[in-house]
Amino acid sequence: MNKVTINGNDGLWARIRAALNRGADSPEPAYGQAAIARNAGKKSRPAQLIDDAFRHGWADAAGRHVSLCVLALEMDGHADYFAAYGREVVEHSIEALEQAIGRQLPRPTDRCLRHGRAGFVLVLPDMPVLMARELASRIAAAIRQAGLPNRESHAGQVTVSMGLATINPQGAPDRAILNAAVQAVRKAQRRGIARLEMVDLRGNEDRRRRAA
Template sequence: MVFSNETPLILVVDDEPFIRMQLRLSLEQEGYHVAEAQDGREALAAFEQLQPDIVLLDALMPEINGFECCTQLKMLPNGKNTPILMITGLDDRESVDSAFEVGAADYVTKPIHWAVLRQRVRRLIHESQIQQQLEASNRALQQLASIDSLTEIANRRRFDEYLKQEKQRIIRAQFATSRGNPILLSLILGDIDYFKFYNDTYGHKAGDYCLYQVAQAISSVVNRPMDLVARYGGEEFVVLLPETDAAGAAHIAEQICTQVRALEVPHLRYSQGYITISAGVATINACFEDGMNNLVAIADQALYRAKQKSRNCFCTKVK
């Protein structure tokens, strides 16, 4: 059965067919879509398949009671974000406390007061929708805060965060293995050659577009989800390559230099006649803290050698 994205879907879970029918009729009159499950196992399967907007869950059912079912529902994907309204014939303090402890958002008692049920369903769906919109907005803001607006790749802040996460992942990996195998991590630090002269000659607007072109050229080379391309600052770019050896990183650096040359962005104040990039490649055994803490500095040393050598090339350093 296919449900409209605009009309909330309610999953009704109750072992009594008459109660399910009453709930269905009442809720459909309010304009909701309704799906049914007659026990906890059916509820768990229906939840995963249908991803309802809210669950109306009977507390007293055979095999898996409502409290246990609620606990398991909350552990499913999107379970934490889906409100569960417990329907119970128990109104003692212990039962009410148990309902909230297992994750129920609210409860109503039997016999059901239909006006109260309708209002609570409407409120819970509304609150859930607001929460989802808020989380989506926060994700969008977080993404914006991580993107360099000029080049449309990750910014320095995102790079610093990702490098920190990678350090933590490597520490966990060290504890998880006892074989002592090296954990390789590579980084490429690139710098557009004679970019100040380019800006002085063509103006900052052209310079901004040049930065965008180079960023996109670098991104076109780096395809693995685990890799990160970021603007490090000014005309500098950085590529973080987890689980990559020196040969693999050198191959990526060579492709980056080739792709930037292929742009053929004119640069009359540079002997090459067009924009190029120099790059420094660092590869470390990330198990050693000294290398991790100095990864960018090691790549910067290799970049300096590339600039001293001839520019429009890359140099590597392994530690």
């Protein structure tokens, strides 16, 4: 695994830590792939961005007969964190998570898309499941290195749980893989914090064709 480093003196991280201690300053301009998704989100709703990315990723993978992975991520204990620190600090932290995730994305076309109040979705066509799992590990390491304080968690810092689903796309887009990834996050969070759950939907299309 590649070593992941994040400079604790970087402007954004300094602002977040200041916000956690005594109130937030204004956020620093965004950058990287996470910024692309966020800036695009000013014109489109997050759900629409995810749907567009999913349809494009499905068509790409189906056309090239390769697998499609979807990685869903969500901050653990968001409600308690929000109650303890307030909206402004939470938004700073979510922005920091978005940038930490964006730094790990291996391809220019990969995007970190906001999902819900404290979650993200990555649509990853033509990424083998083992590579997607390695990506999840790098993201988890980056978040640990970020060290965003969270006194409401027994980890002492902000953590993120993940759900990874994979499928071999055929025919019309099937949102079952998106739902499977999100449900996998819920299962991971029921088991604890900073966990990864995986769902393999490969073979579903063959079973549907045989049943038809």
